[in-house]
Amino acid sequence: xxxxxxxxxxxxxxxxxxxxxxxxxxxxxxxxxxxxxxxxxxxxxxxxxxxxxxxxxxxxxxxxxxxxxxxxxxxxxxxxxxxxxxxxxxxxxxxxxxxxxxxxxxxxxxxxxxxxxxxxxxxxxxxxxxxxxxxxxxxxxxxxxxxxxxxxxxxxxxxxxxxxxxxxxxxxxxxxxxxxxxxxxxxxxxxxxxxxxxxxxxxxxxxxxxxxxxxxxxxxxxxxxxxxxxxxxxxxxxxxxxxxxxxxxxxxxxxxxxxxxxxxxxxxxxxxxxxxxxxxxxxxxxxxxxxxxxxxxxxxxxxxxxxxxxxxxxxxxxxxxxxxxxxxxxxxxxxxxxxxxxxxxxxxxxxxxxxxxxxxxxxxxxxxxxxxxxxxxxxxxxxxxxxxxxxxxxxxxxxxxxxxxxxxxxxxxxxxxxxxxxxxxxxxxxxxxxxxxxxxxxxxxxxxxxxxxxxxxxxxxxxxxxxxxxxxxxxxxxxxxxxxxxxxxxxxxxxxxxxxxxxxxxxxxxxxxxxxxxxxxxxxxxxxxxxxxxxxxxxxxx
Amino acid sequence: xxxxxxxxxxxxxxxxxxxxxxxxxxxxxxxxxxxxxxxxxxxxxxxxxxxxxxxxxxxxxxxxxxxxxxxxxxxxxxxxxxxxxxxxxxxxxxxxxxxxxxxxxxxxxxxxxxxxxxxxxxxxxxxxxxxxxxxxxxxxxxxxxxxxxxxxxxxxxxxxxxxxxxxxxxxxxxxxxxxxxxxxxxxxxxxxxxxxxxxxxxxxxxxxxxxxxxxxxxxxxxxxxxxxxxxxxxxxxxxxxxxxxxxxxxxxxxxxxxxxxxxxxxxxxxxxxxxxxxxxxxxxxxxxxxxxxxxxxxxxxxxxxxxxxxxxxxxxxxxxxxxxxxxxxxxx
Numbered sequence: 001x002x003x004x005x006x007x008x009x010x011x012x013x014x015x016x017x018x019x020x021x022x023x024x025x026x027x028x029x030x031x032x033x034x035x036x037x038x039x040x041x042x043x044x045x046x047x048x049x050x051x052x053x054x055x056x057x058x059x060x061x062x063x064x065x066x067x068x069x070x071x072x073x074x075x076x077x078x079x080x081x082x083x084x085x086x087x088x089x090x091x092x093x094x095x096x097x098x099x100x101x102x103x104x105x106x107x108x109x110x111x112x113x114x115x116x117x118x119x120x121x122x123x124x125x126x127x128x129x130x131x132x133x134x135x136x137x138x139x140x141x142x143x144x145x146x147x148x149x150x151x152x153x154x155x156x157x158x159x160x161x162x163x164x165x166x167x168x169x170x171x172x173x174x175x176x177x178x179x180x181x182x183x184x185x186x187x188x189x190x191x192x193x194x195x196x197x198x199x200x201x202x203x204x205x206x207x208x209x210x211x212x213x214x215x216x217x218x219x220x221x222x223x224x225x226x227x228x229x230x231x232x233x234x235x236x237x238x239x240x241x242x243x244x245x246x247x248x249x250x251x252x253x254x255x256x257x258x259x260x261x262x263x264x265x266x267x268x269x270x271x272x273x274x275x276x277x278x279x280x281x282x283x284x285x286x287x288x289x290x291x292x293x294x295x296x297x298x299x300x301x302x303x304x305x306x307x308x309x310x311x312x313x314x315x316x317x318x319x320x321x322x323x324x325x326x327x328x329x330x331x332x333x334x335x336x337x338x339x340x341x342x343x344x345x346x347x348x349x350x351x352x353x354x355x356x357x358x359x360x361x362x363x364x365x366x367x368x369x370x371x372x373x374x375x376x377x378x379x380x381x382x383x384x385x386x387x388x389x390x391x392x393x394x395x396x397x398x399x400x401x402x403x404x405x406x407x408x409x410x411x412x413x414x415x416x417x418x419x420x421x422x423x424x425x426x427x428x429x430x431x432x433x434x435x436x437x438x439x440x441x442x443x444x445x446x447x448x449x450x451x452x453x454x455x456x457x458x459x460x461x462x463x464x465x466x467x468x469x470x471x472x473x474x475x476x477x478x479x480x481x482x483x484x485x486x487x488x489x490x491x492x493x494x495x496x497x498x499x500x501x502x503x504x505x506x507x508x509x510x511x512x513x514x515x516x517x518x519x520x521x522x523x524x525x526x527x528x529x530x531x532x533x534x535x536x537x538x539x540x541x542x
Numbered sequence: 543x544x545x546x547x548x549x550x551x552x553x554x555x556x557x558x559x560x561x562x563x564x565x566x567x568x569x570x571x572x573x574x575x576x577x578x579x580x581x582x583x584x585x586x587x588x589x590x591x592x593x594x595x596x597x598x599x600x601x602x603x604x605x606x607x608x609x610x611x612x613x614x615x616x617x618x619x620x621x622x623x624x625x626x627x628x629x630x631x632x633x634x635x636x637x638x639x640x641x642x643x644x645x646x647x648x649x650x651x652x653x654x655x656x657x658x659x660x661x662x663x664x665x666x667x668x669x670x671x672x673x674x675x676x677x678x679x680x681x682x683x684x685x686x687x688x689x690x691x692x693x694x695x696x697x698x699x700x701x702x703x704x705x706x707x708x709x710x711x712x713x714x715x716x717x718x719x720x721x722x723x724x725x726x727x728x729x730x731x732x733x734x735x736x737x738x739x740x741x742x743x744x745x746x747x748x749x750x751x752x753x754x755x756x757x758x759x760x761x762x763x764x765x766x767x768x769x770x771x772x773x774x775x776x777x778x779x780x781x782x783x784x785x786x787x788x789x790x791x792x793x794x795x796x797x798x799x800x801x802x803x804x805x806x807x808x809x810x811x812x813x814x815x816x817x818x819x820x821x822x823x824x825x826x827x828x829x830x831x832x833x834x835x836x837x838x839x840x841x842x843x844x845x846x847x848x849x850x851x852x853x854x855x856x857x858x859x860x861x862x863x864x865x866x867x868x869x870x871x872x873x874x
Contacts, residue, residue: 074846091687
């Protein structure tokens, strides 16, 4: 338990993904396989079904400490985490405490609590607390209340496991898929399984941003135009009787999209499609809707109903088990269209954007925003399916971002190497006589500008809240962003997607910055029902 | 407060009418008795100052060469007005003192900040029996319980050693905490520690007082080209978001403070590590101390004063929270 608690603490205190992977890999290689299996179980978000309600722990702490209820509540307010406050309230055991393996804790001590009498539960908890230091108690409490969460995405856990197993993350991702019992045998199998290579996706081919005028690409008849979707790029594999959906992040996402998996199962064996997972109901829905389906393991009927998805295919990489990647796109596209002719529901064909000349496509691109797409992808009809972001054959021709002039109102220090500089800024727009924050952004300035702005911030601070400084609202910045949505999380009621600094508008006085009404006018029409849960998951946080 | 209390809160601070002096005043005063040299207790507001002998150099540094400061040995009784006053070790930092005030057979003790944990840099807390005890309550919640300082020192040392490829910057209050860390680390290593200027000037005063500590070297005097990987650097928290840190851009950072006991502050402040090392009494030490003084009446200041007073009230003490202007130490 000490080792696992140390891992929990290590993950808790760093925001660096590399440091997290190092810590997890360190644990996997040092811990006995039986412990590592349980650690993997917990780190990938699996839980022991609620063994003990928090109330039982709370009452026990109250009785054991003899402290009045109001004082315990003040303690809770100061800590804000139930498992932690119960861990901190009790005396620290004196001297060395015994070390028992995580597996022993879980199998011999925690799981039997489920069937134990209330009396036996209390006795077991007290015995456990008396032998654990506060940081171990915290983890123990989280495990017994089913509240264990850890600040590391499943992909990082798999990267760590892959490093220890000395294979690609995709390989271990496949090994740990589905149901398994957290045993030493299972963990050993994850480290050295036999893997049919057939479960692997192909390396993704990526489009490069188009910077030159589109006419420089030559004759439009040599090109195919598709919509640039804003979803999750993925490959759908139908091989050896199995169906797998791999995201570009090398994450196996099949279980999250069961409706797509069912559709894939109907494809002929030996098929690999390249495409985009999108929230879809008679057309594409905003990315925010898709987010309801990302980042959670359980797919509830409600999520299926409120955030329906589809795999929209735009390329065929393999047919009848034959790798088509060297064939010209024109041929792959023809085969794809005949394979998916009449496709419907959760598996669709990404339509060609009609057009014969560049101006046709320029006009289509102009209508992107109304269609909920980010612009066009232009693909040379003669091109093979490459790997990585190779320039020349695939171009993304995105629409210009929205731009607004905003006033910088707060500054925040950067991370890591930039912790001594103010590199993150909050930008606001006028709301009546006040300023309402609408975005937090950091990229887009040159190093010289960052240093100059850092000096300015230090000299023009109005107030400090911890590491954050509120500054004089006089500096105007032009921000670009990709989309705008309602938000209940932000005071302004508005959240923008991918905000970035375009220019420091030294020429503009603050009063000429945008007003909140302008942003409200950019919002899409109000949805029929406010999607609160969904808004909360927006990943951008001004 | 009651009318017959020996001390009362006035606009300038805690005042003793019988002696005509203030304790740690924040407004203008004639005579100020200073419990210790931290900024929120030792302000430049009085015509003359009285403090423990060991506190004089620290107070002098804060108040300047012109200030009229008189040091008295711990335990020596002085007659001030109609009150008898003596100073007793508080165990908080070098020269910290509790103020014992006696008049007409009644004894008040103003603790100032104090702790009960062992500290090689200052005289240990002395229990002084009294009728009324004015206690601090910075960490007056039962979640605050300190580990043995030697255990925390070993954790700090392990953290430093586990970090050979980068500098390790440990933030700690410049007066007291920083020197305590240098003294606690001394049995574990003999490697020198680099210091921020604000820490170094106080380290010198501690050395002059004969406190054994690890060797130190001001970072500012280290050659520009020197590789700082593997070095430990002690700095006050206020140095964190300043250009001073630029040389240490790649550093692993940690904070030594009682607040680090709780995960929330540890995470919010964004340090890589937090060490719960405090110069204040934890919850068990507060209760034990109040018990040992024999006081039936307790006045609490700082931090969780309301909570401590209410708790004591339910335990049969006559207790109240005092509204003071001590900021408490964010970095305690």
